[in-house]
Amino acid sequence: MAAVNATAASGPVWDPIVRVTHWATALAITVNGLITEGGSTLHLWVGYSALALLVLRLLWGVIGPEEARFSSFPPSVAGAIAHVRDLAAGRHRSHPSHNPAGSLMVYALWATLGLTVATGVFLQTEPFPVSPAAASSAEERHGWAVEPLDRDERDDEDETVELVEEIHELAANLLLILAALHVAGVAVESRLSGRNLVRAMIDGAPTGRSGE
Amino acid sequence: MIEDDRPHDATTQNARTAHAGRRPSETAPAAGAPWRERRRAVVLAALLFLQTFCTVFFIGDVVGDVIVEGVDIHIAFEAAVAGALAVGVVFAGLEMRRTIDRSRRAEAAVSVASGAFADLISAQFRSxxxxxxxxxxxxxxxxxxxxxxxxxxxxxxxxxxxxxxxxxxxxxxxxxxxxxxxxxxxxxxxxxxxGLGMRSTVSSATGGQSASQPPPP
Structure with a gap:
């Protein structure tokens, strides 16, 4: 109980699963969104890693410690608005988990990541694990990069594939925008509340007021 | 060890009251072992991720195989392997959760105990x-x-x-x-x-002594 009270007073102490999945997902989104070529082997591996990270984090949302569970940060638009208003007015309340605005962002990020990964998996015609190296060399030979040229023979599925690819790209771009907003939100929250939220996510230390 | 701390402690603690003396003893345990403990936890988390990745990989493989080839004994066995992996991930997660809870309880207990002891001392000093x-x-x-x-x-x-x-x-x-x-x-x-159930042995061992001379206050 004392531990719970302590975290409530000074912000959450993030456990290693939350921290590892957070930073690895951030890395995966950055790498796949900005660096790797869509459809390349690296893109697929990074994408599947992101899926595994999402699965692990969602599992952790059910079986993890108190502050990592979905039940400690239910999505609430009204709560988020109230939180932002409080913050703007200079009032700050500590939350045992994500703050209400942050948790809305968390759910938005997960939903968008889920959509991106699901469409990405669908776009991969070869079931991924069979032989990524062979698949990628085939892709390179056929010049399959952004456009799925090797799917031309399957005309009936062509439209679906194009639609899914469209959704994949839209979701990926939305994901990058949300990630940027998330970073901005963390910066604003950290500045206004005087607590270093980034440090809490890096080393899992409780976020004491920086004035201490 | 204590010698090293003294010079700068001398300047900061000079004019402070007894209560401020708590600080060194509170910060000391945070330096060594917990840091190692934390690194261990991060490594465990990374391993759990690797396990999850493999599970996703195998389940994807099985689902793909079933779609392409249908179910046969080989694929059924692969499905069982993938299922076992998934169960393994859940149990490893539960185990990790238990480890985290335990270490947090231990930390809380130590801080409560050291805080209570310091309170006891300052209360006694006041009295x-x-x-x-x-x-x-x-x-x-x-x-x-x-x-x-x-x-x-x-x-x-x-x-x-x-x-x-x-x-x-x-x-x-x-x-x-x-x-x-x-x-x-x-x-x-x-x-x-x-609480430890040792009082009876102590008092019986000292029983003969305390009978002849009253215990100090």
């Missing part, structure tokens, strides 16, 4: 009506500093410290540093022993 300077000296004495060291820490003459310590002993009704310390350790052990 003896120690002045702030005497509390300071008494706390340093409890922490094991000798008179010359306390004098250096407080920037006063050894004679002053000796006199202050003598007043502390007088107010506490003890005659030595050991007895002063015993006032607190006695309280600490008296609370701990019944």
């Amino acid at each position: 003896w009506n120690l002045t702030p300077a005497e509390s300071d000296v008494a706390l340093f004495a409890l922490k094991g500093f000798d008179i010359a060291e306390i004098a250096e820490l407080r920037g006063s003459a050894p004679g002053t410290v000796r006199a202050q310590l003598a007043r502390v002993y007088a107010k506490a009704g003890v005659s030595s540093r050991t007895q002063l310390l015993a006032v607190f350790t006695d309280e600490l052990l008296a609370g701990a022993l019944p």
Whole structure:
């Protein structure tokens, strides 16, 4: 109980699963969104890693410690608005988990990541694990990069594939925008509340007021 | 170890009251073992991720195979392997959760215990009506500093410290540093022993003695 009270007073102490999945997902989104070529082997591996990270984090949302569970940060638009208003007015309340605005962002990020990964998996015609190296060399030979040229023979599925690819790209771009907003939100929250939220996510230390 | 801390402690703790003396003992345990513990936890988390990745990989493989080839014995076996992996991930996660809970409870218990002990000391000092300077000296004495060291820490003459310590002993009704310390350790052990079920053995062992001479207050 004392531990719970302590975290409530000074912000959450993030456990290693939350921290590892957070930073690895951030890395995966950055790498796949900005660096790797869509459809390349690296893109697929990074994408599947992101899926595994999402699965692990969602599992952790059910079986993890108190502050990592979905039940400690239910999505609430009204709560988020109230939180932002409080913050703007200079009032700050500590939350045992994500703050209400942050948790809305968390759910938005997960939903968008889920959509991106699901469409990405669908776009991969070869079931991924069979032989990524062979698949990628085939892709390179056929010049399959952004456009799925090797799917031309399957005309009936062509439209679906194009639609899914469209959704994949839209979701990926939305994901990058949300990630940027998330970073901005963390910066604003950290500045206004005087607590270093980034440090809490890096080393899992409780976020004491920086004035201490 | 203590020697290294003293020079800068001397300047910062000089004018502080006994309560401020808690700081070093609170920060000391945060340095070594927990850091190793934390790194271990991060490595465990990374391993759990690797396990999850493999599970996703195998389940994807099985689903793909079933779609392409339908179910046969080979694929059914692969599905069983993937399922076992998935169950393994859940149980590893539960185990990790338990480890995290346990280490947090232990940390909380230690901080509660050290906080309670410090509260006990300052409450006792108040009940003896120690002045702030005497509390300071008494706390340093409890922490094991000798008179010359306390004098250096407080920037006063050894004679002053000796006199202050003598007043502390007088107010506490003890005659030595050991007895002063015993006032607190006695309280600490008296609370701990019944829980450990050791009191009966202690009292029976000292029973003969306490019959002939009454125990000290």
